[in-house]
Amino acid sequence: MRQFENPEDAQTLALALVEAIPEPFVILDDKFCVVAANDPFYDTFQVDPTRAHGITLYDLDKPQWDIPDLHRFLETVVSQHTQISGIEVERDVPGLGRRVMLMSARKVDYARTTNSNTLLAFQDITERRRAEAEKQALLEHTEALLAQQRVLFQEMQHRVANSLQIIANILTLKARGVALEETRQHLEDARQRVMSVATVQSHLHLTDGIDQIEMSGYLEKLCAGLAASMIINSRPVRIDVIADEGLVPSQNAISLGLIVTELVINAIKYAFPGPRPNARIFVSYEISDMNWKLTVSDNGVGRAAVSEPAKPGSGLGSIIVGALSKQLEAHVDISSTVAGMSVVITRGTFTSRIFNAA
Structure with missing residues (x-):
């Protein structure tokens, strides 16, 4: 490092560096x-530079610095x-009010004298802390609103389920x-439609999301509920579910749940008119x-194979499945033989990765 021949030059440089901060x-x-001290110090804390030299920091505008x-x-x-940095101090600044200052300090010792200096720097972080506090308050308010929304959503689901059960x-x-x-x-068909909606509603409240539903767990719980409520011991039917994990808007999840409920209930009621070994319904969902x-x-038991691709019939269940599929911008394909029946609802062009083992 360069040694100054004239001590005044070193002092001039030091003062220039102070002013440059x-x-x-x-x-x-x-x-x-x-x-x-530099001008930002005098300006920020409104200290008279003509009176500051030789005065202790604590007495500059006592008691504000004390x-x-x-x-x-x-x-x-x-x-x-x-050397210490990052120490926060709050103090009242004339004309500015309460401020939060971040202080850093370092002691400087000299080789040829026992005297020392302390360098003290300030950073006003009041606005930063205020912004952080406002952000935290907003976050807490948002979390409280979300918690309230979840409670209201669950209460609504509970009331809807009860109302549907009464109907x-x-x-x-x-x-x-x-x-x-x-x-x-006709009354039995109407009751079945109501129970389909009730089944979907009862399983929606078990999911964590409100706007988004995770489909894999949702379909598994839905089909398990259908099996428990519809399948009797004298005519056992196994329901297997293979579904990709993925979030779906709750409105779409409700429509998909109604479709699955309708098709599974119909399969339980009509596909196995008598006891059948290894009776099985297979539900798959791919994304x-x-x-x-x-x-x-x-x-x-299926139905007789036809020469042309089967289309949804005119029954109420078929009408419901067709209407919901159209709402989801999907198309329905039905195939049936004496070995069983399959209903495939597809949105877009899709190549299946799951082997249908039903």
Whole structure:
């Protein structure tokens, strides 16, 4: 490092460096009296530069600088001959109000004298801390609103499920009280539709999301519920589910759940009119980017093969599946033989990766 022949030159350079620092900066002697400071220091803290030299930092605008934390901070620097940074101090600044200052200090010892100086730098981080506090408050407010939304959502699901169960019970009682078989069948179909919606609703509240539903766990829980409520011991039917993991908007999940419920209930009711060994219903859901494929198949009695591709019929269940599929911008393909029936609902172009073993 260059040695200055003239001590005044070194002092001139030191003072120029102090003035070049954009943040408030002050040099103190070993008794914490002001030796020099830059304009940002005088301007920020509104200190008269003509009165500052030789005055201890604590007495500059007493008692504003007479802060216990500042005493401990500077004494630690001096006693331990160390450099300390990142110490926060709050103080009232005339004209600015309460400010949060980040302080850094370093003691400078000299080889030819026992005197020392302490360099003290300030950074005003009031706005940063205020922004952080506002961000934290906003985050806590958002979390509280989300928690409230979840509670309201679950309460709504509970009320809807109860209402649907009441409607289903009323339809059951009405069906028992009518004499005409055709009317009784219509009431039973209506009850089945209501129970389909109730089943979907009952499993939505088990998911963690509100706007997005994870389909793999949702379909597994849905089909397990259908098996528990629809399958009797005298006619056992196994329902297997293979589904890709992925989030789906809750509105789409409801439509897919209604489709699956409708098709699985129909398979349980009609695919196995009598006891059948290894009776099975297979549900698969595959995702590829924005496209997907839903398959519900069984190894039941099926129906006679036809020469042309089967289309959804005119029954209420077929109408519901067709309408929901159209709403999802998907198309329905039905194939049926004496070995079973398969309903495939596809959005976009899709090549299946799952082997249908039903």
